[in-house]
Amino acid sequence: MSLPRFTLHRLWAIVLKEFIQMKRDRVTFVMMVGIPLMQLMMFGFAINSDPRHLPTALRLGDQGPFTRTLVQALRTSDYFSIIHETSSESDAQRLLQIGDAQFVINIPEDFSRKLLRGERPTVLIEADASDPAATGPALASINALANTIFNRDLPGPLTRLRAKNGPVDFRIHAHYNPENITQYNVVPGLMGVVLTMTMVIITALAITRERERGTMENLLATPVRPFEVMVGKILPYIAVGYIQVTLILIAARFIFHVPMVGSLPLLYAVAFLFIAANLAVGITFSTLAKNQLQAVQMAFFFFLPSILLSGFMFPFRGMPPWAQNVGSCLPNTHFLRIVRGILLKGNGLAEIAPELWPLLAFLVVAMAIGVKRYRQTLD
Amino acid sequence: MAAIEKELAIDVTGVTKRFGDKTVVDAINLSVRRGEIYGFLGPNGSGKTTFIRMLCGLLTPDAGSGTCLGFDVRTQQAEIKRHVGYMTQKFSYYEDLSIRENLDFIARIYAVPDRAAAVQRSLERLGLTHRSHQLAGQLSGGWKQRLALAACLIHEPKLLLLDEPTAGVDPKARREFWDEIHQLAAGGLTVLITTHYMDEAERCHRLAYLAYGHLLTRGTLADVLATAKLTTWRVTGPDLLNLAATLRRQSGVEQVVAFGNTLHVSGRDPARLSTVITTLRDPRHDWQPIASGLEDVFISLMDEAKDNFS
Ligand SMILES: Nc1ncnc2c1ncn2[C@@H]1O[C@H](COP(=O)(O)OP(=O)(O)O)[C@@H](O)[C@H]1O
Ligand SMILES: [Mg+2]
Numbered sequence: 001m002s003l004p005r006f007t008l009h010r011l012w013a014i015v016l017k018e019f020i021q022m023k024r025d026r027v028t029f030v031m032m033v034g035i036p037l038m039q040l041m042m043f044g045f046a047i048n049s050d051p052r053h054l055p056t057a058l059r060l061g062d063q064g065p066f067t068r069t070l071v072q073a074l075r076t077s078d079y080f081s082i083i084h085e086t087s088s089e090s091d092a093q094r095l096l097q098i099g100d101a102q103f104v105i106n107i108p109e110d111f112s113r114k115l116l117r118g119e120r121p122t123v124l125i126e127a128d129a130s131d132p133a134a135t136g137p138a139l140a141s142i143n144a145l146a147n148t149i150f151n152r153d154l155p156g157p158l159t160r161l162r163a164k165n166g167p168v169d170f171r172i173h174a175h176y177n178p179e180n181i182t183q184y185n186v187v188p189g190l191m192g193v194v195l196t197m198t199m200v201i202i203t204a205l206a207i208t209r210e211r212e213r214g215t216m217e218n219l220l221a222t223p224v225r226p227f228e229v230m231v232g233k234i235l236p237y238i239a240v241g242y243i244q245v246t247l248i249l250i251a252a253r254f255i256f257h258v259p260m261v262g263s264l265p266l267l268y269a270v271a272f273l274f275i276a277a278n279l280a281v282g283i284t285f286s287t288l289a290k291n292q293l294q295a296v297q298m299a300f301f302f303f304l305p306s307i308l309l310s311g312f313m314f315p316f317r318g319m320p321p322w323a324q325n326v327g328s329c330l331p332n333t334h335f336l337r338i339v340r341g342i343l344l345k346g347n348g349l350a351e352i353a354p355e356l357w358p359l360l361a362f363l364v365v366a367m368a369i370g371v372k373r374y375r376q377t378l379d
Numbered sequence: 380m381a382a383i384e385k386e387l388a389i390d391v392t393g394v395t396k397r398f399g400d401k402t403v404v405d406a407i408n409l410s411v412r413r414g415e416i417y418g419f420l421g422p423n424g425s426g427k428t429t430f431i432r433m434l435c436g437l438l439t440p441d442a443g444s445g446t447c448l449g450f451d452v453r454t455q456q457a458e459i460k461r462h463v464g465y466m467t468q469k470f471s472y473y474e475d476l477s478i479r480e481n482l483d484f485i486a487r488i489y490a491v492p493d494r495a496a497a498v499q500r501s502l503e504r505l506g507l508t509h510r511s512h513q514l515a516g517q518l519s520g521g522w523k524q525r526l527a528l529a530a531c532l533i534h535e536p537k538l539l540l541l542d543e544p545t546a547g548v549d550p551k552a553r554r555e556f557w558d559e560i561h562q563l564a565a566g567g568l569t570v571l572i573t574t575h576y577m578d579e580a581e582r583c584h585r586l587a588y589l590a591y592g593h594l595l596t597r598g599t600l601a602d603v604l605a606t607a608k609l610t611t612w613r614v615t616g617p618d619l620l621n622l623a624a625t626l627r628r629q630s631g632v633e634q635v636v637a638f639g640n641t642l643h644v645s646g647r648d649p650a651r652l653s654t655v656i657t658t659l660r661d662p663r664h665d666w667q668p669i670a671s672g673l674e675d676v677f678i679s680l681m682d683e684a685k686d687n688f689s
Binding site for chain 2: 213214215216217218220221222223224
């Protein structure tokens with residue numbers, strides 16, 4: 001009789017063992033359930049490639065009835081959310097620059113008069129097109145809007161003004177990324193994504209590995225201080241982070257021809273804050289993880305929303321409020337805006353300041369948790 | 380009094396450590412003189428590692444007090460760490476670093492003066508020079524142990540805490556290791572060493588035996604044997620297997636251990652043991668009283684402790 005190569009009871013023994021191990025390893029279990037759930041939520045609900053309610057500033061040069069009709073129509077449209085009305089050109093420009101407004105709609109002084117005369121007044125729409133996906137659908141909708149809204153206001157004898165190509169001439173001026181080149185948006189964004197991925201994993205592993213291999217006990221028995229261990233581990237990785245930043249900038253410049261309007265030294269300086277924030281997250285994870293696998297899993301948990309909810313993959317404003325709130329807590333969200341702001345818009349320190357302090361706050365909190373959890377003894 | 384204290388490298392009283400509601404080390408008093416090799420024995424899980432970790436500042440005792448090299452074990456952990464060499468039970472140097480890199484790393488941590496020379500000296504002393512570029516992870520057990528010893532000596536500590544340093548090391552390497560330890564002690568270094576080997580226990584100046592977190596006995600080898608009050612008989616003859624089975628069922632017989640063609644039979648009460656032997660006497664067997672061995676004593680202590688503490 002030949003020896004059986006395969007037995008059900010051995011198979012069953014292995015299956016049982018795997019189940020027991022799985023049950024013991026909470027993090028893996030949470031990941032197995034958590035990742036599909038997260039993906040479902042993000043892809044199913046959060047991600048909206050047709051962003052609506054985009055913040056819009058109006059510069060009103062005219063107060064006539066037709067202007068009011070247009071403003072009313074914009075208000076009721078899903079795509080635009082009027083956040084500011086002003087008559088000042090510089091006010092409107094500033095809102096666009098710091099990213100508070102996605103659009104500035106300029107209604108000229110002679111709007112109503114020209115419309116009545118059938119002269120097709122020009123309405124200039126300035127768009128922050130650094131992320132083309134965010135503006136495209138809204139801009140497409142406005143032409144359709146114009147063709148219908150004045151029909152009620154132009155009855156009877158004025159019907160002739162319902163010109164074939166519409167009574168109003170909408171001119172779109174796409175700022176920052178006039179050709180709507182997706183790379184201009186994606187490549188600078190990639191910097192934050194790459195740094196998040198590698199910095200968090202790398203530090204989470206570095207310290208967990210010490211604990212797992214038992215070398216931590218040895219380290220703790222020497223006079224070395226926790227802060228020394230932590231900073232000593234962080235510093236080499238800050239250097240790694242800067243190499244990554246440089247590589248991405250070189251690729252952006254010479255391969256993707258991304259415009260670099262702003263100050264690179266400023267970008268490098270701000271990158272320090274961002275790299276440190278991610279390293280602090282990694283250290284915090286390493287104090288929570290029992291082994292290297294868990295550390296990687298935690299890093300992945302952090303990475304997923306950082307890529308999906310930060311405005312990297314999908315327009316931030318296309319996401320529902322809860323997803324925007326989650327995104328606002330992530331350092332990558334703010335860093336993306338800073339990088340895009342500096343490179344594409346030429347923003348200086350003043351313009352990026354609103355994104356700096358959340359980054360700083362995140363760093364302080366993450367570092368505090370990390371240092372607090374890292375013990376000097378084995379107690 | 381002060382002079383005596385100065386002679387003590389370790390002097391602690393009532394040291395206790397709890398993990399959750401489990402008392403792992405229970406009110407241990409221990410004094411170790413300078414230049415002494417002190418053996419620490421006890422079954423797995425008896426609290427040896429935990430006790431050592433409290434001595435070198437890795438764990439804070441829940442109760443008790445005392446000094447290590449004259450520094451308070453509760454408050455002066457930083458000073459203790461500077462002057463103690465601790466060899467962990469599990470190899471805990473970097474497997475992805477070479478021998479020299481490991482030594483260099485430790486020497487840097489301790490800010491050893493003239494580092495390069497110190498590393499070189501330590502390599503030569505332990506016969507590691509020709510392997511200095513080998514990765515620590517590729518070393519066999521014996522060589523790893525040598526590296527670990529070299530590393531925890533590099534800052535010239537005054538006290539060595541060695542946690543099962545010879546587990547899994549071959550007899551020749553073990554003997555060399557112990558020769559080295561004796562040389563170091565002769566030079567004034569104090570050594571506290573845990574082991575499961577009886578021959579190693581016998582090479583210590585003094586011993587302590589720990590079980591269930593309690594210190595059951597301590598003193599020189601002779602002290603330990605004398606205070607144990609264990610009586611042992613040696614039996615030779617045929618059919619010892621059956622005899623052993625019968626003996627184990629008798630009250631008054633604590634241990635029946637086979638050694639080749641003989642049995643060692645021990646008990647704490649000499650009178651009861653004699654009665655048992657008389658009733659079971661068989662002309663084919665030869666019974667001789669012998670001195671109890673250290674192992675017999677420890678096993679007896681542990682059985683007794685099991686009744687008392689578990
Ligand atoms: N960090 C810890 N947390 C909880 N229990 C522990 C911890 N360290 C050791 N123990 C427990 O304390 C007991 C004594 O362990 P240990 O000191 O390692 O014994 P030994 O070194 O004598 O084998 C064991 O039961 C062990 O499981
Ligand atoms: Mg141990």
